[in-house]
Amino acid sequence: MNRNAEYEQLMLELEALAVPNSVERAMRRERRNRCLVRSLTSIAAAFALFVIMVNCSTTVAYACSRVPGLRELAAAVTFSRSLSDAVDNEYVQPVNLSETNGDITVKVEHLIVDQRNVTVFYRFLSEKYPRLEADPRVLAADGGASLPCTYGPNEWDVPNGELRSTTIGFVNEDVPPALRLQLKLRDMEAEEKAPRPVNADVWADSPQTEFSYVAEFEFLLEFDPYFTAQGKHFAGGQRFTLDSQTLYVESVDVYPSYLNLTIRGDETNTAWLESLKFYLVTDHGERFNKVTNGIVSVKNSEDPGTISFRADSTFFYDAYAVTICMTGAEWLDKGAETIHVDLKHAKADFMPEGAEFVSAKREGSRWVVTVLQESSAAQVFMQDYYDVAGNRYEYHSWTSGASSDHGVTAPEGYSYCSFPLNDYPYDEVWLTPRYTSRWTADAPVEATVPLQ
């Protein structure tokens, strides 16, 4: 090929390139910087403080310039719109921790931290173990007690060498200045090849599995105070009615990693709000959906009338107001927190809407209960159940299928769900329903909350 033909070919290749979405990213980055500057101007010595922050905090200065590895990080956070927005806005604390133990090296490279959440990004490097998974544990910075938080890996089956992440969430308290992340590594290939014990009793509560770990790592994660301070609280107070029940927006908390919407039911309501279908729309018309994986809602253990729901965050969008658009709900009638079931006659006093009691079969020392419920819904009964004296029990296994024990096929969209009441000698039980009734809106019910 001569040079001019090569030129023509190169022009064609260049014209075929997919052009990146850089304009939108630039707008977001500029918006984020304006937000930062605006919030700082509310402090008397705003300018001085900003200069001090940038000069004294290496991570802030770094974030204000460039964070290396953002492209790979962006690919690793596609499971969360909030984290994707955080990466797009370079809201990342770079760290550079590495530890080698035998044939394995673990590198911790980035953190996305705010007032309530930490997402740790790390990778495993090993030639000996092709597939590794970690059991994480979160400890106080001094290495002592476990911290009161939720945590878990965000993905499975990540090839060695690629970035993976674990999110650590603090529900009732703020992220501490530092913590220790312990990672116990399992050799998944060896575990899959190992012979499995044959368990004839499918309903038996199996003892806690003890894995044989191939290596253990521990990292002290210290958070930049700039990041752990990020989160804005907005008081609500807006009153609205869903399905004849009166509710109030208690508050909206906007963190970079998620938005927390807290709703309180009126004391005169006849039911507790258990779940909510909703989305949010900002004053600029940008839409945000509720979170559907990880922690999606948190019920106040001291006040069952108050419940929080999580949504994708508006943190990086410079919104002055957000409208909550509610399209459906699940309710738990007050006084119906447990359902009495006559096991002997396979009869429940009542059942949650959309579910049917099918059978209760005595199998030795246990009962096996089967219900018919919608396939797409979560289980209609929680894992705890009670005897006549109010003693609490839990079941730990269940099955779900399209056919019943008697070979009857479930209607379209429904499945049979069975669970055991192990070592349960009684003929009646009180099961705890997740909800009792449902409501779907003809048109979204809206409540607008100012974010300023």
Added chain:
Amino acid sequence: MRLEWKEFAERAEVAKPRLYRTAVLYLGSEAAAEEALDEALYKGLHACRKLRQPEYFDTWLTRILLNVCADEKKRARQFLNLDELPEPSTEVFDALPLREAVRRLPRELKSVVILRYFSGYTLKEVAEIMDIPQGTAATRQRRALELLRLELGEEETE
């Protein structure tokens, strides 16, 4: 403010493909080009109110991009011992594929040839972007074509 941003976004959207192609050729990789384009658009957005004559938007933004690309090359050079060939000769460039040969041209020649023949700017615009006399741009263009052994029109099209 929002109107200015909106206008910037609209104009940048139109200019973006050409800017991206320029960065890809200048830096030799799509990943590096994307980062450079991100940075250039951010800098442009940040400074767009300072642009007094909107009719120069394209050349102004291209100049920002070239500066970002040059900074990136400087930064990369600290880590890698390869880049523009120090004393270019036609024989050396003959041995390289065109894309690589363009990337390895000396900076002044490379900018001219990329802007002129791959990004589609006129010689007058190239001179404006690079802030050099048009005659100098023409000389560099000729030298670059010689090195690359490309036979493309050298005359001004406008």
